[in-house]
Amino acid sequence: MYILQALDIYKSFKDVRVLRGISLQVKKGEVVAIIGPSGSGKSTFLRCLNNLEKVDGGTIEIQGEFMVENGPGNTPSYRSEKELARIKRKMGMVFQNFNLFPHKSVRENLMLAPVLVQKLRPVEAEKSALALLDKVGLADKVDNYPFQLSGGQQQRVAIARALAMEPDIMCFDEPTSALDPELTGEVLQVMKDLASEHMTMIVVTHEIGFAREVADRVLFMDEGVIVEQGSAEEVLLKPEHERTRAFLSKVLMAR
Amino acid sequence: MEYLLSLLPAMLAGTTITLKLFFLTLIMSLPLGVVGAIARMSRFKPLNLLMQLYVWLFRGTPLLLQLLFMYYGLLIAGIRLERFTAAVLAFVLNYSAYYTEIYRGGIQSIDRGQYEAAHVLGLNRFQTMTRIILPQMFKVVLPPTSNEVINLIKDTALIYAIGVSELLRVAKTAAVRDFSGTPFLVAAVFYLIMTGLIQQFFKWLEKKYDYYG
Secondary structure, rough: OOOEEEEEEEEEEEEEEEEEEEEEEOOOOOOOEOOHHHOOOOOOOOOHHHOOOOOEEEEEEOEEEEEEOOOOHHEEEOOHHHHHHHHOOOOEEOOOOOOOOOOHHHHHHHHHHHHHHHOOOHHHHHHHHHHHHHHHOOOOHOOHHHHHHOOHHHHHHHHHHHHHHOOOEEEEEEEOOOOOOOHHHHHHEEEEEEHHHOOOOEEEEOOOHHHHHHEEEEEEEEOOOEEEEOOOHHHOOOOHHHHHHHHHHHHHHHH | HHHHHHHHHHHHHHHHHHHHHHHHHHHHHHHHHHHHHHHHOOOEEEHHHHHHHHHHHHOOOOOHHHHHHHHHHHHOOOOOOOOOHHHHHHHHHHHHHHHHHHHHHHHOOOHHHHHHHHHHOOOOHHHHHHHHHHHHHHHHHHHHHHHHHHHHHHHHHHHHHOOOOOOHHHHHHHHHOOOOHHHHHHHHHHHHHHHHHHHHHHHHHHHHHHHOO
């Protein structure tokens, strides 16, 4: 049984066809890494899964519930906004630029959605916020504001904020791309910890090392299609396609 | 000195009128500006266009003209408004137009990522606006808002033109009656005190909002 199924996703911006028939099925507890050159559509795909972009065609099903279904004539029909909000609550999302709320303290960033959306009592929300901050190693920053934290710390707070909603699937959109190289380690460590707790994860990343170490499956995307996929070893060490090889050699050369 | 003191009662009465107009305008136009900005950015075209027209009309013509229209113009058309009511109406409509534009700029300056973060956390549109976007907007718009508030104090003098006895009109009456420039100086001091206080208030407010970077 799949926890998430996306079938034949199409998406264009104006005349540019960004996604050209992407399908992905994820099992519970699986860690999927999506790699590929910029402009390959990998971020767009992740954003479609989180309903940040509407698909032009295709089906997305989360834990057996359709978010969007292909209707007659290949036109996608979305569930109502209210239904979407409910279904999507099972998805957590971490952005490249953290997107913490700058006017709120770390504590407030973590408590806001649980209190407003899940209607948790503030005391309970605070308790779980503190526990999550402890988990990402930032218990001492609870009263700080985002601007007082380093990029790596901000991203760890963002991960904790997403976890506060108790998602079943965590999506990461290039979570370390905006960070100085010396700060990526602490974020990747938090993600590794999550993976070891069998969190289902979909990670768009340029960190080939991370993909190799943590991902159960690696997808290589280029020009809106999945060129190849398989175990980390298969895709990263013995890629079948020339395009994958070319990409990997470029990425690995750069380091 | 005795002459100065003799001026004070009338001047203070004029100042009361001035302040009444000032606060009434603020109380109404500040919130209306928020509503206006949201309507102005609406994806519903007719509303959007209507707001554009409104802003163009009230920013594109002199406040004095609007004031004269609200009183004399409507009077000629058979609608009789109290002088002070006409003044409040003109001021609120005019200043709301300015605040609409200021707030729109403020809202649009907020990063798209803030909406997206709120969206993935499950906040609805209202919660996103009231908890995430507007609080950040207030910080952005404080400096331009403070400019407009100071302008407002000075603009109140315009209601002189429809015969309301605010501070400047009182001063002028006294100046003509006593053939003296002193009442104008006193009025200037009064205005300076008011704008000075407003400046201090906004300084304090900006400092208060400085708690985040």
